[in-house]
Amino acid sequence: MNKILSLFLTITLFTGFTSDTNQFIARQGHISFFSYASMENIEAQNNQVLSILDLKNKKIAVSMLMSAFVFKKDLMYEHFNESYIESDIYPKATFEGDIIDLEPSLNKQTKIARGNLTIHGITKEIDIKITIEKINKTYTISGEYNVFVKDFDIKIPPILSSNIAKIITIKFSFQYQSYEG
Template structure:
């Protein structure tokens, strides 16, 4: 089932990106999030994130299934998918953006990636400070940013509001390979 969904996501992105020699793909990117609370910290990691990088257009597209996040406790997974993200209704999150002032020949650079992030059916424009490394024609992108829960219309019952942080810390890492490999 995951292979079929990954294939469908890839086909979706290919309609927006014509395959060229300066396109790269990360089939197993990593996104994690952390939320500090007084009761118990909440953290999860998703190692099944698909991303395409178009060096010529300076564009990046990312897609991930929300149910692919792994939590330390099964109950956290259940609450995340059923009560907060509502993964049956909003099964994936997407980001489409542009790297500002990107120089494909630089070995290491820190740039702003500006784009639209869609989570829980809500799309917000965000800027993400990103480290980009170029090593022998392959790219690695990494960074972190914070999201506000309220920006994505995620409802938290008042009784639990003190147990869930208002701001979530997100980390990401993508290792890209030539699209043709």
Template sequence: MNKIFTFLFLLTFIADFDSKPNQFIANQGQVSFFSYTPVENIEAKNNQVLSLLDTSNSEIAISMLMRAFIFKKALMYEHFNESYIESDIHPKANFDGKIIDFDASLRESQTRIIKGTLTIHGISKEMDIKATIELKDDAYVISGSFDVVVKDFDIKIPPILASNIAKTINVMFKFEYKPYEE
């Protein structure tokens, strides 16, 4: 009996010693966007973005509620959700992708391309996004920016307001991943 107990203890210890977490979660990722126009710049931030990172296969998934974006003006929030994004019909934006040539063991910063599918306003589009990845104290930080062309996602802008809204929106992101524990 004592030998069985010792064997099970060693087996558990070896399994725990060898295993490193390969699934990470960012509960409060940050996504913001900026649109320059001659009339007024439009800026919004969303700090309630959920993301999962699996370092064993370099996959990443991101999901966010569109109504969680915060604007400087209430009217901008209203127009964004009701007229452009139609948040009642399309409440979320999602991204599913794979980090190309990702080395989960590197401690120094690495710049990689994330290939994946971005879904906004019910439209999905393939994207290549450049990102910086850093490993700090067993947690990953992934950040970067990319441009979204408004017409690619079938977002309708009334002709009278076309000069007030940029045709391309710059999106910035930052996620701090911690090991996922069930």
């Protein structure tokens, strides 16, 4: 939990988020990924994802530890962290961006989150289609997008290239509560 708290503080200081009624936090967001492969599909879940939503400034920030992904097999976890993501060198992935044309008063809307995704030490500007739902005083943001492995300089040995997809599907869901520091 101390790692998550330190990630939150890093995001807070870096992005200028402060405590007010327009800011929300998801302390246990969910991100999963799926890679179709001829030998065996690869999928993992991460429920230790921190996200901050700033309605006033229409901004979103996400941070997660790469080593918090859970796989069905220990060997997949080991290969993911040691050989591909190199989580000892690149321990986290982040997204910081703007939600285009966000209307905080609407109960449900589909928008674009445009910002910088950093994985494996490489930052790329991306657009992600998101669904935002407002229920009482909470918000849920969910969506799905594809990541090209080559865009983030993730090396796959030629002998394994047929076992790992070149495009990884990422799904996410964050349930935000009002943040009052």
